[in-house]
Amino acid sequence: MKSFCLSTSILLCCFFSFGDDADFSPSLESKEGFHHFLINIPAPRGLILDNQGNPLAYSQEAKRGALYLKRLKDTETPKEVVAQVEDVLSYLECVGIDTIRISKSDIRSHWENRPFFPLSLTEAVTPNQMRLLEYGIGENDGAFEFQPYYIRKIPGGEVLSHVTGYVGRAYPEQYVAVGREESLWPPYEGRSGLEKSMNETLTGKPGVMSIVFDNDGNEVYRDVVEPPVPGKTVVTSINLEMQILADKVLKNSGHNGAFVAVDSETGDILTLASNPGFDPEEFISGISSARYAELSQDPDAPLYHRAVSGEYPPGSTFKPILGLAALSTSNVNPGTHLSGPPAMEIDGKVFRNWNSDHEGYFDVRYALMRSCNTWFYQAAFLTKDKPILSLAHRFGLGYAPDVPLEGVATGNLPAKAPSRRGLANLSIGQGEVLTSPLQMATAMTGFANGTRIALPRLVVQTQDAISPDEPSVFEPKFQSLGVQSMNMNVIREGMWGVVNQGQGTGGRARVDNPQVFGKTGTAQWMNEGEERRLAWFTGFVNASTPKIAFAVVTEGRSGESMSGGRNSGTLAGEVFRKVYEQPEQFAVTAPSGPANYYASYSVRQPARSVYDRTDDGGGSMGLFGRSESYEERRRAQQAQRRSQPRQRRGIFSALFGRRN
Incomplete structure (x- = not known):
């Protein structure tokens, strides 16, 4: 990490070391026939790193083609200048080099207001393109130069597009008279993601350069009066390798969705994968209005950060919270057996279980393992709405997580259940309940820890580029759950059975070691006015370094049947099996011994009647x-x-x- 910061400083020194042997004095500016300017040098933006020091975004030196209009062959009239510039632009386009959109009025304005400054014609050119142009551009060879400047690189591309975000020009190319705060080139500013929220930290301080031209447009003196100070480095909690894997698995599933993984001991967000994404580098040089319209109107919404902004009914992944709330009352205890009929009539409406068979009488562990809706309807009526909603809020639902990104979803928790039907819907994560994948992953840190949730942390620290050994650290934050450990252990046993017992609904997420504790969920939701299905799988991995809490959601297509275990549980299993097969690559520690967790369940046969x-x-x-x-x-x-x-x-x- 330090070596990367050091290389940035070296690049900065080399980039601006001009005119060391020149023998001119500042008094030159007052001499007739010379033109002196003080110009800002944009500072290179700071780095954005993952938790292992891998760059997620950085500034890189590049070259772009430019013309010094004063050096053109024919400059008698503005018309001649415009014609020669257009000839050069045509040649560049002919050899396959993308040019900046410049109008005739822009060329004329540049000639009239800033003839000593280069007119930029291209964005960054490749080494091959530079070699191609070494053969010249015709009679105006002497007027054409490659000008150094900084560009922003986002090596992860689409994989982290919603997290890093993108940058754009702080202002367009200038063609008017040179102002007091003129820059060598338009600097970048953050437009979305961390690039926007941490823009002030990343921007740095511009330097100042003194430049002198003679009447013919030749540069006769250049000196860096004040060097620029690079922006600070932002160190994130993201694990790039794990993010790449989660993104790949999501894409291969063929479904839109999100995969969030959080270190339950610190709240560090390890993955914030959202599918589909976009290429953030499309925006850096200025995206066309047609292309932006294409992205923003795409029905798959690639600009939408599902992991953070998505608001979905949590479905049965809400049941562990309800089960824990029920155990916290005097009406339900670990030995309480309620029935699991295929359906119940509540205030004149039939509420069904997903299983058309009566499942018997059983405790909360078995109810979680089987995800029995009718059992949880009854548990909700015994518990009442206030204890359920209060505990859900302590688990992080109903308010926006404090992470430095745009559009962080608040979700929704009703103030109360308006009716018995509303309470039944609440018990299975439907109705008015809405959560984001990040909120559900945060809630799962509570089940991993047992006593508290770890509030999500995306930025771990910032480092000054000059003195990176003195970082500003953002400390982890926690929120107490106020629950009994005995009751928490009962819920964990149920979540263990979901994945590791033969009758559980999440067996596809099974990992031999470490073991996965989880909860499946299938929910109905409205998308573009059409009811569709969602598949959830949430839980935690029972390992110590780190103990990963997670939430996976996949969106069903029109008319598609979805299952939490089949659609999202499969993805979780695929990711975590890969992670713990190659722990060094993913910076995790696999348990040394075999998994030995076991839970017992109590169930009795069903009654003859549907009444219990x-x-x-x-x-x-x-x-x-x-x-x-x-x-x-x-x-x-x-x-x-x-x-x-x-x-x-x-x-x-x-x-x-x-x-x-």
């Missing part, structure tokens, strides 16, 4: 369904007796007859 227990008045009823009347219960009992075979009589029948 008897109320105080003797009527059979679903725990939160409508009560059966005495007549309904009597008819049900009669139908049950009629369906049974008649008892046989006699000793032989008593001894050997069929038993019921």
Whole structure:
């Protein structure tokens, strides 16, 4: 990391070491026939690095073609100047070099207002293009030069496009009279992502150069009066190798979506993958309005940062929070068995489980493993809305994470559940509940840690380019959950079963060592006015360095069936198996011994009736369904007796007859 900063300083010194042997004095500016200017030197923008010191964005020296109009062959009239410039532009285009869009009025204005300064014709040219132009551009060879300047490079390209963002010119090429704050070239400013939010830190301080020209436009003196100070280095929490892998897996899935991974011990965001992305370098030299319209109107929304800005119903990934809230009340404990019928009637509406079979009576561990909707409806009614919503807020839902990016989603938590139906929807992460992938990954740090969530951190420190050994550090921050460790362990056991038990819904995410604890989720959401399906998989990896909490979401296409385990769980498993097969590449530590975590589950067989227990008045009823009347219960009992075979009589029948 330090060597990269040092190389930037060396480049800076070499880049601006002009006129060392010149023997001119400042008094030259007052002599007749000379023209003196003080010009700003744009400072190179600071580096953006990942957590291993790999560059995510940096400034690089480049060359661009320019014409000194005073040195053109024919300069009697502005018309002649314009014609010669257009000839040079045509030649450059003919040999395949992209030129800057310059109008005739721009050329005329430059000639009239700043004839001593070079007129830039191209953006950065490649070494091959420079060699091609060594053969000359015709009769105006002496007027054409390659001018050094800085360009911004983002080596990750689309992989980190939403995180690093992009830069643009602070102002366009100038053709008017030279001003007091004139620069050698238009500097860059951040337009999105970290480039924008950390713009002041990255910009640095411009230097000052003294330049003298004679009447013929020849430069006779140049001196750096004040050297520029490079911008500061921004060190992020991103793990570039892991980000590349997550991005690749998302793209290969064929679905739009996001993959967020967070170090649960520090809150460091390791991946913020969002698919699709865009090429940020398209914006650096100025993107055309047609191309920008193409990107902004693309139905797949490549400019949209799903990992941070996406607001989705969390579906069943909300159930661990509900389960923990339920255990925190006196109405539900680790041994409480509720039923798992295929459907329940709530205030006149049927709410269904994903499984059409009755799953029996079971505890919260088994309910999480099987993701039984009807079990959680009942748990929500026993818990009430306030404890659920209060705990969800402590898990980081309902407010925007404090990360330096644009469009960070707040999500939504209702102030209360307006009805029993609303509470049922809340229990399975539907209705008014909305979360971002970053929020869900943050919530999972709570289950990984047990007592607190780690608030997300994207920028770890900033370093001065001159003295990088004295960084400004952004310390980790945490928020207490205020839950009992016994209850937290019960929920963890359920999340372990989701992935590692045969009946769990997230088996595709299984990693032999370290083990994955997770929760699948499938949700309905509206996209462009059309109802579609979402697939979620959230959880944490039970390793120590780091203990990674994560959230994966994939968006279904129109009419497509989605499953949290099949669509998103598969992606999580693919990423984490690769990460722990090659721990050094991904800067993680794999556990040395075999995984030995185990959880037990308690389940009883289902009742014959869809109604689950008897109320105080003797009527059979679903725990939160409508009560059966005495007549309904009597008819049900009669139908049950009629369906049974008649008892046989006699000793032989008593001894050997069929038993019921």
